[in-house]
Amino acid sequence: MSMKPxxxxxxxxxxxxxxxxxxxxxxxxxxxxxxxxxxxxRADYPARFVNVGIAEQNLINIxxxxxxxxxxxxxxxxxxxxxxRCYEQIRVNLALLAEARQLNVNLIGVGAGYSYVVxxxxxxxxxxxxxxxxxxxxxxxSPADHVCAAALLERCxxxxxxxxxxxxxxxxxxxxxxxxxxxxxxxxxxxxxxxVVFVATGYMLHTGIAVAEQLREAGEVVGIIDxxxxxxxxxxxxxxxxxxxxxxxxxxxxxxxxGGLDALLRTFTVRHCLKARxxxxxxxxxxxxxxxxxxxxxxxxxxxxxxxxRAVVEMLATLEASAGTKREVExx
Amino acid sequence: MNPSAEILRAKADWVxxxxxxxxxxxxxxxxxxxxxxxxxxxxxxYGGVLRFDPREPLAAMRDRCIISKGHGSICMYPILADLGFxxxxxxxxxxxxxxxxxxxxxxxxxxxxxxxxSLGHGLGVATGIALGLKRRGSARSVFVITGDGExxxxxxxxxxxxxxxxxxxxxxxxxxxxxxSMLGHTAxxxxxxxxVLKFAAFGWDTEEVDGHDVALVQxxxxxxxxxxxxxxxxxVARTLKGRxxxxxxxxxxxxxxxxxxxxxxxxxxxxx
Numbered sequence: 001m002s003m004k005p006x007x008x009x010x011x012x013x014x015x016x017x018x019x020x021x022x023x024x025x026x027x028x029x030x031x032x033x034x035x036x037x038x039x040x041x042r043a044d045y046p047a048r049f050v051n052v053g054i055a056e057q058n059l060i061n062i063x064x065x066x067x068x069x070x071x072x073x074x075x076x077x078x079x080x081x082x083x084x085r086c087y088e089q090i091r092v093n094l095a096l097l098a099e100a101r102q103l104n105v106n107l108i109g110v111g112a113g114y115s116y117v118v119x120x121x122x123x124x125x126x127x128x129x130x131x132x133x134x135x136x137x138x139x140x141x142s143p144a145d146h147v148c149a150a151a152l153l154e155r156c157x158x159x160x161x162x163x164x165x166x167x168x169x170x171x172x173x174x175x176x177x178x179x180x181x182x183x184x185x186x187x188x189x190x191x192x193x194x195x196v197v198f199v200a201t202g203y204m205l206h207t208g209i210a211v212a213e214q215l216r217e218a219g220e221v222v223g224i225i226d227x228x229x230x231x232x233x234x235x236x237x238x239x240x241x242x243x244x245x246x247x248x249x250x251x252x253x254x255x256x257x258x259g260g261l262d263a264l265l266r267t268f269t270v271r272h273c274l275k276a277r278x279x280x281x282x283x284x285x286x287x288x289x290x291x292x293x294x295x296x297x298x299x300x301x302x303x304x305x306x307x308x309x310r311a312v313v314e315m316l317a318t319l320e321a322s323a324g325t326k327r328e329v330e331x332x
Numbered sequence: 333m334n335p336s337a338e339i340l341r342a343k344a345d346w347v348x349x350x351x352x353x354x355x356x357x358x359x360x361x362x363x364x365x366x367x368x369x370x371x372x373x374x375x376x377x378y379g380g381v382l383r384f385d386p387r388e389p390l391a392a393m394r395d396r397c398i399i400s401k402g403h404g405s406i407c408m409y410p411i412l413a414d415l416g417f418x419x420x421x422x423x424x425x426x427x428x429x430x431x432x433x434x435x436x437x438x439x440x441x442x443x444x445x446x447x448x449x450s451l452g453h454g455l456g457v458a459t460g461i462a463l464g465l466k467r468r469g470s471a472r473s474v475f476v477i478t479g480d481g482e483x484x485x486x487x488x489x490x491x492x493x494x495x496x497x498x499x500x501x502x503x504x505x506x507x508x509x510x511x512x513s514m515l516g517h518t519a520x521x522x523x524x525x526x527x528v529l530k531f532a533a534f535g536w537d538t539e540e541v542d543g544h545d546v547a548l549v550q551x552x553x554x555x556x557x558x559x560x561x562x563x564x565x566x567x568v569a570r571t572l573k574g575r576x577x578x579x580x581x582x583x584x585x586x587x588x589x590x591x592x593x594x595x596x597x598x599x600x601x602x603x604x
Contacts, residue, residue, distance in 0.1 A: 064457050068460070089456070
């Protein structure tokens with residue numbers, strides 16, 4: 001069943017707009033960033049909307065203050081700006097203050113990874129997962145399609161505390177054509193595999209699916225897991241989902257080896273005594289000014305489908321070589 | 333009926349002595365920055381300016397008081413204890429294990445609203461609170477006590493523009509204008525020029541008073557609180573860092589100077 005993809009932000013904002021009709025505590029704050037659906041929010045609920053201007057530090061502070069007065073706040077801006085321009089405001093007035101006060105502030109960052117393809121490294125965002133992950137009390141959501149993005153609404157409203165929702169700026173093909181996954185669980189197993197499982201988040205789930213398809217044609221059935229919650233996923237369920245694999249491949253549109261999804265999974269596998277080898281695919285940590293399509297850029301930095309396929313095939317060869325060695329050792 | 337000037341003066345003198353006594357026991361506390369805003373806090377808390385309920389520090393009926401210069405508000409400890417926010421015995425345990433009264437106040441202290449160890453955050457959060465109160469139709473006010481040094485932080489000016497644009501006349505900023513930050517006079521570091529002129533240019537109602545004349549601070553705050561003309565309110569209180577302590581008062585490096593215990597003992601004895 002095919003389904004027309006929407007921009008993630010419009011899908012989520014549509015849900016927020018509906019929620020605002022019956023929930024008088026919802027407040028929407030933007031740092032001069034828009035969307036067609038935002039026009040409806042602005043027009044229909046002017047008393048619960050504010051545009052702070054190009055001022056992300058103030059966006060966070062205003063949102064914290066509104067939340068202290070009992071509002072459930074959605075704060076909306078471009079991903080690198082809403083995470084990095086105002087990092088200390090997030091740390092002190094959201095993550096830290098949440099230790100002492102009941103807050104509900106949901107940061108919506110649009111433009112995960114390379115989704116602003118030709119705008120260059122200021123507008124691209126390869127650090128946000130790491131930076132938000134390091135803050136206690138901060139939840140992180142990273143949906144792979146608009147269905148999952150829209151389904152985050154309930155958790156945003158019901159669960160208190162600060163949250164970061166990283167959205168792709170481009171409409172992505174619909175993964176959840178049959179409806180949203182179990183949002184409480186925090187991850188979704190798309191497919192079970194034999195030796196290899198891909199753990200991907202956001203846009204990279206689509207890359208993972210494409211590579212898995214190529215591998216399946218070559219006889220290797222790969223498992224695929226969508227990690228859309230990078231903080232409060234069901235850990236016991238994830239340990240079960242990952243058990244039995246020889247290789248866990250993390251795939252993220254963020255710097256590799258810098259504390260993102262790869263670090264999350266490495267720590268997780270150690271804590272849960274999972275024996276699998278790990279292959280961590282992420283953006284080679286460097287800032288670049290290259291232009292091209294998103295796929296061109298992905299191949300340049302080592303996260304395109306061709307690069308992922310190459311890395312997985314190499315890893316499988318290593319696994320087979322060492323398994324061979326092991327058999328030889330046993331036969332001696 | 334608000335307390336008379338004499339009663340407020342006596343209260344301010346008592347707070348000054350208690351603040352020195354806390355610093356004598358806990359020299360980690362910032363003494364010089366905590367002596368300049370005493371009359372501001374006394375006017376707010378004893379002068380009939382702020383509405384509050386010590387039995388329910390977060391009651392909806394309260395006026396919100398955001399103490400942005402957190403480190404420089406140790407003088408609030410005796411005030412809050414005196415008003416019944418917590419037992420006075422707590423004043424004997426400042427900075428000790430198990431106490432909630434630290435070298436920099438945190439919102440675990442009854443009466444403190446937010447986190448203000450990092451400077452330049454109070455005004456922005458207070459502006460969000462003021463917007464929230466307005467949008468909910470509440471008549472409560474928000475007061476922010478900030479140092480002049482922390483106005484170097486740019487986020488303040490985002491909030492200053494925002495508050496004027498949104499007509500937040502329920503927002504009061506009181507600047508403890510001691511004109512000294514950590515390494516010297518702000519005029520020599522990055523000069524503010526006239527804060528009154530700057531805020532006025534941003535669309536604020538502005539007043540300036542001698543910040544150690546508690547009756548003047550009180551009357552200025554009460555008068556500003558009466559007005560609802562769509563403009564947020566600034567009160568610049570001219571103060572002296574380290575006020576009343578020889579060698580400390582108005583010293584450029586007062587922020588990082590600790591008076592000798594013997595001097596503190598003499599001052600405490602003299603003001604008993």
